[in-house]
Amino acid sequence: MPRLLARKPEDRRRRMTAYPPVRGDEPCRKVPPDVFYPDLGDDPRDLDHITAICRPCPILLPCLSWAVANEQHGVWAGTTPNQRKQLRRMGRAA
Numbered sequence: 001m002p003r004l005l006a007r008k009p010e011d012r013r014r015r016m017t018a019y020p021p022v023r024g025d026e027p028c029r030k031v032p033p034d035v036f037y038p039d040l041g042d043d044p045r046d047l048d049h050i051t052a053i054c055r056p057c058p059i060l061l062p063c064l065s066w067a068v069a070n071e072q073h074g075v076w077a078g079t080t081p082n083q084r085k086q087l088r089r090m091g092r093a094a
């Protein structure tokens, strides 16, 4: 089954280190990167579980801002690629 949200989950840690506000103790660092790249056909409740990982993150808002601008794949800042696409469209319309 192709991955719904993924391009290269193995690149996630490298991309995280390129992201200036990271502190190293973000919740996403405590789970394997491929968790954030679920497969098509996975139970939608699993996606809720994945996006919830970000809720307590101390850098949620800067991560969201960065992900909207830079990440087209995977779950970042509790958002899916489609949600970030909508945010980009809303930003262009404002």
Ligand code: SF4
Pocket (backbone or CB within 6 Å): 026, 027, 028, 029, 053, 054, 057, 058, 059, 060, 063, 064, 075, 076, 077, 078
């Ligand atoms: S908001 Fe989520 S993806 Fe972003 S650094 Fe925090 S835990 Fe990781």
